[in-house]
Amino acid sequence: MNSLKSDFSEKLLLGLSILTFLTFLVLFVRMLGSYTAGLSITETNMIYGVTRLLADLPLYIHPTQFPFYITQYSPFFYYECAFFGKIFGVSPDHTHDVHVLIRSVGLLNLMLVTLLGFLTLHKVFEVRKSLAFACSLLALFTVSSIALAYNRVDGAELLFTTATLFFGSYFFKTKYLPWLVLATVCGVLSFFSKQSGMIAVAVVFGFLGYQKLWKILLIQCSVAVLAFFICLFIFVGLNWDSFFANIIGGVVNPIILREYYHSVIKYLFSSFHGSLLVVGLIVAYGNLFSSSIQKKFFAFALFGLVGFDSVTSLKVGSSIHYFFDGFYLSWLILGIKTEQILLRNTFLLVKKQLLGMVSLFLVITGFVVLMELYLHYCGADKVCSGAYFREIEVADYLIYQEKLQPDAYVYVTYFVDSFVKQRLYQNTVCVENIVIFSSVVPLRVFDMTALYQATETGKIKYIITRQGILPGKEPFSDLPIDYGKMNFSKYHLYKTLNGHDIYRWEK
DSSP states (O other): OHHHHHHHHHHHHHHHHHHHHHHHHHHHHHHHTOOOTTSSSOOHHHHHHHHHHHTTOOSOOOTTSTTOOOOOSOSHHHHHHHHHHHHTTOOTTOHHHHHHHHHHHHHHHHHHHHHHHHHIIIIISOOOHHHHHHHHHHHHHHHHTTTTGGGSHHHHHHHHHHHHHHHHHHHHHHOOHHHHHHHHHHHHHHHTTOGGGHHHHHHHHHHHHHTTOHHHHHHHHHHHHHHHHHHHHHHHTTOHHHHHHHHHHTTOOOBOHHHHIIIIIHHHHTSHHHHHHHHHHHHHHHHTTOSOHHHHHHHHHHHHHHHHHHHHTTBTTOOGGGGHHHHHHHHHHHHHHHHHHHHHOOOHHHHHHHHHHHHHHHHHHHHHHHHHHIIIIITTHHHHHHHHHHHHHHHHIIIIISOOOTTOEEEEOOOSOOHHHHHTTTTEEOSOHHHHHHHHTTTOOSOOHHHHHHHHHTSEEEEEEETTOOTTOOOGGGOOOOGGGOOOTTEEEEEEETTEEEEEEOO
16 A cells, blocks of 8 residues: 555656647747747757858858957857758848757757756666656756757757766776766767767766776777767868867856846846755765765766856856756756655655655746746747847848848848847957957957958948937947947938948948
8 A cells, every 4th residue: 555655756747748748849839930039048049050051151250350259169069950950941131040950959959968867867776767867857848948059059968968977977986987988979079069068978087097007098088089070170171270269268257246246146036046056066976975986976066066056157258057967967966866765765745745845846946937937038039029020121121122242241230139140140340249349349259350441441331320319329328339430420220120220331
């Protein structure tokens, strides 16, 4: 009888997990076709890069050359999206289709992350299926609640970081070296998904050193170097100069402690996420002294990830999504701890109550996250679809009515996610004003003399502003380029269309 009651608690948890997962999946599929320009933290830097690859244009160009675009991140996610885009025939000229593409690939990555989380708990740490599924879903809901950063490079980086931890922990369980080789390769791919992914392979190497497995460490260092140069050749070819100028220079932002407090610390510890990290670190500290080497590895990894994320998030432009991997790993560690408590406790009532608490927490968390996503994004879709078609009409006017040539560049002055910029991907300069501003104005990382001269010579033929705002007079909230060095005197209002003023250069 007691066994039946225990089975019922597990079946209830499994049933609720499946129900919430299906609800989540339906909502996310519904959101794939949203006309919101920035469904994620910002999709602009993803969209433009993927669009260029779909159009067979190079992803990395030196930031000081036309079109003055900085690809801030490592290339894997861009190429992943372009790969599926080529398969399904996505045209770079259909801006909304490119949005749907990157969201679909991002959702695929997120599903794979969830699967890896489940396999890690169930196969490596032998957590019961219902609890493993529930904890992997709680991790999914946690990372999905942070500005939908899954459909950026962050989702791909989290995928390979999770894969690194899965294969690494499986190696420490089985002592089968090929699993560790896979962990190292996934760690390198994590770096090629986003620069901060370097911590994944560093955690593996650090733990091997911590365990004094020097011979294995030497082998894995060789594997990592080989994998790095293979990936570098596949994604970048011989264009190393532009590649490193983008992924290093593009993220060299200043450190402003006030900004760090308001963007990271304040949000982190005024929300559930900060508590999750603290509890995860407390449990992980205890696991450092465990007899299980897999638990030690996960504990070591969490401290390494959180420590690294705390340092890298100091720069301007950071947010709590930098702690993605820490949030995710915390849930896995808590799942392992919960299973340990269930095994040690012989009282059926305690087991039922503990599984019931997990079920209740899953339902509440899932409900809050799903409602937030629905109200925040799906509710505004009708308004955003109108904005999309109006902006596309502005871009198409230049393409079809003005017969815009490839060497006639267009500068859209405002930063807010713009479909005009995305549609004019072959002609737009400074696609991300905020990135150019962060890299040029505070620290002078790049010399933008050629950009400033282009307004003198007319190489930038058109300037598009929001209606009623003169070029160079955008409010600072839009983070403009250093307008003091740009000469707008030769630009005259040419046409007003759909809330946009189009200025044309004239001698």
